Structures are given as structure tokens and as C-alpha cells.
Amino acid sequence: MASVSPFAPSAPASEVELVARARTLAGLRLGELAARLGRPVPPDLRRAKGFVGQLVELGLGATAGSRAGPDFAHLGIELKTLPVDASGRPVESTFVCTISLPDVGDLEWENSPVRAKLARVLFVPVEGERERPVGERRLGAPLVWSPNVEEERDLKFDWDELAGRIGRGDVESITGHLGRYLQVRPKAADSHARRRAFDGDGVAFAALPRGFYLRAVFTARIVRTHYALAR
DNA sequence: GATTGATCATGT
DNA sequence: ACATGATCAATC
Secondary structure (H helix, E strand, C coil): CHHHHCCCCCCCCCCCHHHHHHHCCCEHHHHHHHHHHHCCCCCCCCCCCCHHHHHHHHHCCCCCCCCCCCEECCCCECCCCCECCCCCCCCCCEEEEEECCCCHCCCHHHHHHHHHHHHCCCEEEEECCCCCCHHHHHCCCCCCEEECCHHHHHHHHHHHHHHHHHHCCCHHCCCCCCCCCCEEEEECCCCCCCEEECCCCCCEEEEECCCEECCCCCCCHHHHHHHHHHH
């Protein structure tokens, strides 16, 4: 990482410094940021789905790489780039975390990995329309977010339904249609991937790996609420 | 047009 | 193998 990008910054020392740094990137095109960091820009994202997130990580001095845990471990902050359309509306769902199928049923919301992951998030909006060439997409103004009371209540509601269903051994009954703001969808190399799970009788079976995602309506609400309050 | 299920690259 | 970063593309 740092070895291939001599101009990448070191880790920010505080949340204030991180946000200040992110603000300096606002308005920049991805091509400009990539050039600064000595990174090539892919022609499209079909074979480089993580490009935007990884570029911004590098540009902000994130430390985690592909290790588990927050991007800025010492600050307890998770970085999420948020693809948006011309009006600032998110165009994709946001991945939160994978699901440990044997464990999820025993976890209350308060101890859930979803709550932990979303406790403090730095959202960096990025123009995400497919027609726009990757290098020309601009970064937006960052937003540091923690769930407010309503947001947390809504996430807990979905967690209770989804985690409860998995805990009862009904993971195979879950589709992306469930959950108003938080949903469960496949998260795997392909549809043949399998990992160990348990059915309602405690009998092990092989299940498609899945993850929790925030629906775009939820991140849209975050953007509306929190940017509006900041104005 | 929005959404779900499938998929891709890289690093540990 | 599995976790990180997500977007693609078939389908509703």
C-alpha cells in the first residue's frame, strides 16, 4: 500500500484531522486523486469494484487494509464511500458486515456487529453514475455519522427480525426483500460458495454466505437529515 | 427505474 | 479460506 504510493498520507491523529483531510478532497476528481497517489484508474468498475473505496482509503491514510476492524482503528471510525447520482441520492446499497450464521441468533442488537460497525462512520459521497467515466467522478463533502435515536431504533427493528430468523435456523427463508432499512443479501465469491450453518434442530448444513446491507433509502435519509442539520 | 442476487479484485 | 473494498447485471 504505502510502498506503492509514496505520496499517500500517514494515519490521521484525530477525528478532526481526518474530517479536515477529507474536506480537502471534496471536489476532486478520482483521476486527480489517483494521479496524486500514483495509482492507475481502471476503464470501468466491472473488474475493479473496490477501486473507489480503496483509493479514498489510501488518500485519507486508512490503516486497516483488508484486515478486520475499522479503517481507522485508533479512532474507531469506519470509512464508507457512497455512490450518489447528480441529486445526491445514493445509487447503491451499502455493505455493512458479513454474518456469522452460527452466532447471530444469540446476539442482541446492543452486542451486534452491525451496531458496532455503524457506531461511527465517515461517509464520502462520490459521483456514481455509470455513464460518467471513473476518472471524472468527483468526491463530495464528507459526513461523520453516528446513528441518532430514530435511526438506531429502525436498525434494531430490522436486526431483531433478521437475526431472529437466522437464529431459528431459517436463513434459507431470508431474501433481500426483508427488512425496511437493513437487509440480508448474499456476500460471496459466487453462488456456489458455502459455509457452515445450523437449521432449526441444530443440524449443520451448508449455506450461502450472506451479509448485512443498508438499503439506499436508509443512506438517503442519512444524507438528507445530517447534511441538512449541518447547514 | 429500482432492487435482488451474483460477482470481482486484493490482502491477511 | 475468509475478510476487506463494493458494483454488476438479471429481473421485478
